[in-house]
Amino acid sequence: MNDARRDGTDEEERSDRALLDAFRRGDGDAFRQLYERHRAFVLRVAMRFGGADNELALDVLQETFAWLARRAPDLELRHRLSTLLYPVARHLVRDHRVRRERYPDGDGDPDALPSPEPPPGFGDDLRDWFQGLGPLQQEILGLRFADELSLEEIAAALDIPVGTAKSRLHNALRQLREKLEHE
Amino acid sequence: MDDLEKLLRARFRQDAPEVPADLDAAIVGLGHEAAAGHVRRRRRLRLVRIGSVAAAAAIVALCWLGTRALDEPRTLDVADAWRVARGLADPDETARLDLTGDGRLDAADADRILDRVVSLRPRRDR
Amino acid sequence: MIAFRLLVTLAAALLAFGNPPQDPAATHAPGFQVLDVVVDTGAIPLAAWQLEVTVEGALLVGVEGGEPAAFRDAPRYDPKALQGDRIVLAALAVGDELPRGKLRVARLHVTTNGSSGNLTPVLRSAVTADAEGRRFEAHLEVQASGEGR
Known part of the structure; x- marks a missing residue:
């Protein structure tokens, strides 16, 4: 996988850091810029994990940025802000589902973190392949192709080694390639 | 980018809901409040949306000074x-x-x- | 509310049970063993505790309460845990008299096929809370009871 196309990442990363620093120093407009920059990302993540539920996505959006406002003094940003917002949004989806479903009788663990779901337009031809992958691979694919994160950022968002992200992505793509060649 | 990646990029495209202007304003306003120190670092904070997003700004106005908890x-x-x-x-x-x-x-x-x-x-x- | 993440030091005691088998047939005879769940809180009163235990090579067949009055009733567990080797136990005391120090808070009954040798319980997900509901660090272990048969 070629990451050269992500040359712009460093600039944005610095900028996220600079904005976060400015926000900590009392610059409210810096928060606005961070919000506008990462709003779409948080919505995508919430939609992906929340079953394309618009209302849930909006709830998660506001709570994710409320978290950011509250926790900004403690945050250490090593990559783009999205790598920090990703696990927060995912946990918030889970919390909303717990609240909504209360104590379901099924076998699912209400405390378990949700798995990503492909978007409605994903297509039946690829859906089986996606659902046959492990949850970590599914997350990696979402971060890579829906959110366009680099491997380093994916690793940071998922708190896994870069090598793991790379190999899981490679394996998933190989499986898909083989599937398409046989069809 | 090879064809497979292009294919996946296209398939993963997902429509996200449009964020109502009042919710946008409420979240941005929260940032300004936090930057001004009105949301203290250790104070628990949560924005509350009830049902319709239209109510968000009013609710946020009541709540962004940290009256509700957002639990870890x-x-x-x-x-x-x-x-x-x-x-x-x-x-x-x-x-x-x-x-x-x-x-x-x-x-x-x-x-x-x-x-x-x-x-x-x-x-x-x- | 001030909440402290629990960092519990976990220790699993190596368990040696019973006398060596006298003949090959006895080696695979079912045996019952009793394990004590022990919490050492030091000087802090214990209001609640939970613990996940896996005892490989054994089947859990019973759970009973502990020694202190506050934890005399059997702790809560999932009935599906019986006839398996993994169980999550949890108990809380809402009275004012809370015990402290080294406490046997529960007892587990297990069966082995007689060839299991030393059982090594694996402990995880331990939580202990004090009289204000705050999590605190305590020492937990699961050890062979003097009442093993």
Whole structure:
């Protein structure tokens, strides 16, 4: 996988850091810029994990940025802000589902973190392949192709080694390639 | 980018909901309040949307000074059950701990929390 | 509310049970063993505890309460745990008289096929809470009871 196309990442990363620093120093407009920059990302993540539920996505959006406002003094940003917002949004989806479903009788663990779901337009031809992958691979694919994160950022968002992200992505793509060649 | 990646990029494209202007304004306003120090670092904070997004700005105006809790995502444990059983749980935790869904925290919730704590239902590890 | 993440030091005691088998047939005879769940809180009163235990090579067949009055009733557990080797236990005391120090808070009954040798319980997900519901660090272990048969 070629990451050269992500040359712009460093600039944005610095900028996220600079904005976060400015926000900590009392610059409210810096928060606005961070919000506008990462709003779409948080919505995508919430939609992906929340079953394309618009209302849930909006709830998660506001709570994710409320978290950011509250926790900004403690945050250490090593990559783009999205790598920090990703696990927060995912946990918030889970919390909303717990609240909504209360104590379901099924076998699912209400405390378990949700798995990503492909978007409605994903297509039946690829859906089986996606659902046959492990949850970590599914997350990696979402971060890579829906959110366009680099491997380093994916690793940071998922708190896994870069090598793991790379190999899981490679394996998933190989499986898909083989599937398409046989069809 | 090869064809496969192009294909996946196209398939993963997802329509996101349009963010109502008042919610945008409320969140940005929250940032300004926080930057001005009105949302203190240790103060718990939560924005509350009730039903319609249209209500968000008004609710946020009431709540962004830190009157409601946004709990850290955390699995329920026996200490939660104990606080609920003793009536010592923070009212701001109601959303998280009210497993019976009746809007209050009582012994029945403590009981449910304990049930959940000891449940052997598989937890999915990453 | 001030909440402390629990960092519990876990220790699993190596368990040696019974006398060596006298003949090959006895090697695979079912045996019952009793394990004590022990919490050492030091000077802090214990209001609640939970613990996940896996005892490989054994089947859990029973759970009973502990020694202190506050934890005399059997702790909460998932009934599906019986006839398996993994169980999550949790108990809380809402009275004012809370015990402290080294406490046997529960007892587990297990069966082995007689060839299991030393059982090594694996402990995880331990939580202990004090009289204000705050999590605190305590020492937990699961050890062979003097009442093993």
